[in-house]
Amino acid sequence: MDNNLIELKNIEMDFGGVRALDHVDFHLKKGEIRGLVGKNGAGKSTLMKIIEGVYVQTSGTIFINGKEVPKTTSVKERSKTISMIFQEYSLADELSVAQNIFLNSEPKKNGIIDDKFCVNEVKRFFDDFGIFINPKEKVKNLSTGDMQLVEIAKAIIRETSAVLMDEPTAALDAEASKKFFETVKRLKNKGYSIVISTHRLKDIINFCDSVTVLRDGKVTLDKNINSVSLDIIITAMLGEKNIEDLKEKKLRKINRESPILSVKNIASKTRSEPISFDVYPGEVLGFAGLKGSGRTEIFNNLFGIDPITHGEVILNKKWININNPDNAINNGIFLVPENRLTQGLCLIHTLYDNMLLPILDRLKRFLLINDKQGKNIVLEMISSLSIKTPGVKALISQLSGGNQQKVVIGKALASKSKIMLMDDPMYGVDIHAKKEIADAMDMFVREGNAILYTSSELSEVISNCDRILIIKDGKIYEELTNIENLSEDLLLTTIQ
Structure with a gap:
């Protein structure tokens, strides 16, 4: 447990008699990027919401920095350690980048919001992580990829230790995804711990240190990434009998005599x-x-x-x-x-x-x-x-x-x-x-x-x-x- 920032033991979660998580063990090491994958409905979002404190587990124990976390601990209390980035953007289009990052926690000087401090802090943060975005630019003028980088800044600028990311690259093209993961690697190198839930399985192979697979609320795989392959992950997600069907590419009969x-x-x-x-x-x-x-x-x-x-x-x-x-x-x-x-x-x-x-x-x-x-x-x-x-x-x-x-x-x-x-x-x-x-x-x-x-x-x-x-x-x-x-x-x- 010494090197684990977050550890969950024997977690169960029931919703109205339906078991969403069944005896789940999960851990995130300090400075680790862990992939979390599974079909829709496998329990990924439920697990992350339990870690964040949005849901209270039916049974099981959570440890943060080796200390047991009481079930009564609020999201606000856990946010000192854990931040969450959701699939749908939470940014306000008409506000600037800096205003979004400090939204609801604006520093004040003589009772007035200190915009200059916000801009300088964001600039310092961006410089530190090699992000080239103007802190004064309105969010509505940013590309989708840059919006996702602003979401990261918003999540960690307050000195949290772990970031949970739900489908962070779903709306990004190949170039923006590459830029995104360059930033994620810098986070790792600075000691942050990261959980990435994604359907892009090649991103798990290429950028994560370890992977946890959920199927029907149970952990079916928990391995270091260098000991698994894409096929092993897919088999853990779907079961042995489905993997060959996924590999099949159908040959189409195309009539090239006349265009439709x-x-x-x-x-x-x-x-x-x-x-x-x-x-x-x-x-x-x-x-x-x-x-x-x-x-x-x-x-x-x-x-x-x-x-x-x-x-x-x-x-x-x-x-x-x-x-x-x-x-x-x-x-x-x-x-x-x-x-x-x-x-x-x-x-x-x-x-x-x-x-x-x-x-x-x-x-x-x-x-x-x-x-x-x-x-x-x-x-x-x-x-x-x-x-x-x-x-x-x-x-x-x-x-x-x-x-x-x-x-x-x-x-x-x-x-x-x-x-x-x-x-x-x-x-x-x-x-x-x-x-x-x-x-x-x-x-x-x-x-x-x-x-x-x-x-x-x-x-x-x-x-x-x-x-x-x-x-x-x-x-x-x-x-x-x-x-x-x-x-x-x-x-x-x-x-x-």
Whole structure:
């Protein structure tokens, strides 16, 4: 116990008779980066909230710096040692970087907030960790990667010893992730202890010292990282029988005689550089580029969010006009957006309402919705996509991230789309849900449809696509056709 900053022994956690954690032992050494992985619902968030003090364990003991922590210890008391960075950002857009970092703990001079001190302290901190961000800059002007670095600063500037991070790189591209982990390594070198919960398993292998795997609330693996492989971690997460299915990449039959979609010299008010490409029936066409390269903007053009002002779009040999999203859906094009929570779903409504929203007009009969037909469509999508839900009327907010994403995909399938635009569709979902989403993609293109696909994880672009277009500054820079042996490092070099 001497070298452990945090140690949990025999932790159990029950919620209304349901056991979320079952006899869990967990430890974090001083100056250690520990990975925490598992499927959605495995118990990762529950474990971190117990460490932070948000939840009080049903039974078991917690030690910090070798001393037993009473169950009554508050989050505020534990925050002297432990800070938490959540997946969703907690920053105020209109405040400066320095104001965010000292929010609710502003130093005062003669009763007035000492802004100069805040700026100088943040600058000193950034200099110490090699972070190049202006403390006076408003947060709304920062890149997603820089926002995550501000979250780190906010967590540790008050001299905490441990930082718990929940999916810290989920929204970051390869370049921003690299910068993020450079900062994390500096934290480790200065003696901080870090827990990283992530679905990006290669990050665990590349950057962590040790790994804990949870499955169904139990620890199935607790090892130093140099004694495990990716396969060992996945087996611990899912069980032996599932690992071969995850490795399988399906061979697609692509009909290259005639494109299902031809895009010719399209441009818009906000994206002035004309681009052209074809995609064929049965194909998943990848778009690879850094954040800000124009990948999402191209998808927004084709979905009518940023209407096309120049050029032509030909779908199934017919010229179509796309002025708005409704128009795109009616023409057979559907977007699975970058952020499912703010762009793809209405969280206060049910699975049923969300799934049928794009096709309500088609279900109307004498101004009334045909509820029986609608329910049959939803049940078919639940079955074909393996959506885990208490029922069709369950609130969408009750579903896991992976199941929420499958509902968004179900909306595309229910609307009988021919082209699916998938913008980071596997963001924040576990490895099992990623496999199920990949299966849904294969099912969609096997019917003669096509997918345009982009992701901040280059490994996903390689594994899910048949051909890749490299996007730089809103232009198609290069086309990669033979990608069977394409490495992630080579693709990163190509997009930079």
